[in-house]
Amino acid sequence: MNAIYTSTNANRTTPAFSAEENIILCITSLHHRRYIEDIIHVIGLPIGSHVRLRYRKPYVAQAYWDMLNSGSISKSYKALIAVTGLKEDGTSTIIPLRKGSIVSARCDGDLAIVDIAIHEYIFTASLKTTFFQSLSTVAKNLPNDTNNPGHSPAHYLQPLSMNPKELSANSTVKGWEKVAAKFFEIDNALKPRASESLVPFLYHIKKLNGKETKKLEKRGQLFIKMGSKFDIDIHTIARPTGQAIRNPLGEIVIDLSHTAASFISSRRVRVDSSRDVKTIGLTTTPLFSNADGHLSIRMNIFKNEEADASAVDGSPASKLISASKRTELTLARYDFPLRVGGIRPLLASGLIAGAAALSVYKFSTQGEFKVQDALIPGIVFILTFFGLSLGIIKK
Structure with a gap:
């Protein structure tokens, strides 16, 4: 074999x-x-x-x-x-x-x-x-x-x-x-010139770790633990061409719509070489219940006006083009449902509710435990726990 x-x-x-x-x-x-x-x-x-x-x-x-x-x-x-x-x-x-x-x-x-x-x-x-x-x-x-x-x-x-x-x-x-x-x-x-390809470059998001991949496969949803850091490795590859890449072909843009997550790095991967890789970092904030949002990946391609004109008249398109001389087209967009939380919000809610219940508990002077002594602390624990689990999050 x-x-x-x-x-x-x-x-x-x-x-x-x-x-x-x-x-x-x-x-x-x-x-x-x-x-x-x-x-x-x-x-x-x-x-x-x-x-x-x-x-x-x-x-x-x-x-x-x-x-x-x-x-x-x-x-x-x-x-x-x-x-x-x-x-x-x-x-x-x-x-x-x-x-x-x-x-x-x-x-x-x-x-x-x-x-x-x-x-x-x-x-x-x-x-x-x-x-x-x-x-x-x-x-x-x-x-x-x-x-x-x-x-x-x-x-x-x-x-x-x-x-x-x-x-x-x-x-x-x-x-x-x-x-x-x-x-x-x-x-x-069918296109006579490589510059007119439908897809001038491609990207690849590296495989997530085992647990995250299993959750993603089961529900099609990304899960990130509360208070943790999450990295996304994005590889890019450009269509082979005999000319050097003078101007960026486009970029991969990550958009985040979530109240409990934010970027700790640039959210853009500029495609200006034949092969590259970049890591985009996210972090999540403390919260007391699982929170939902979405993470989007956009593939934008650039159309450079002066470069296109040079290609038509036969001269090499080696001049650097400013951003104002190009138009941007979104070729593809994918939205990941994103949930932040896991077991940690429940633990946080339970610990705070337990601390609140303990603060109102009165120990008997005779050293005997009575059921009625735990009634009020129990009610405080239940109300605090469910109140927190309704979703107090950082705005």
């Missing part, structure tokens, strides 16, 4: 799917802006994050549509998320992105909705067989010509008859780099 499968390292590369797993193929494309946003999220978000893919009925295999309507979809199904596009020679291809678990799947009218908790990055392990060739043996009516809208609709959402071979999985930055490199090959072969 290949050495990459026998490594005992926690971040090892492993076979993507087992033979016993039931797999749902979820293909997206670069046709619409919404699909592009989905791809950015699938590639960039940490393990455990929930993404929602939507498909109109003509693009769903009838067998799977019937399963959705009957409500018989099991959460044990695994998802294989892929994207179709054009290579440099103009031929259609499909590349794998990530695997995941089906959280829920249903039909709403003529729309199939699939919620997926994303897992490792996946890529082909064989140099002889492409992913498209391997997929063709286990799937039917695949999208094979993105320039021919007149043909019968392909099945972008369908169950696979068996496990596609020669697929590897990796949960680390190395897996992300492999998937990003493949994506840049098809984004976008």
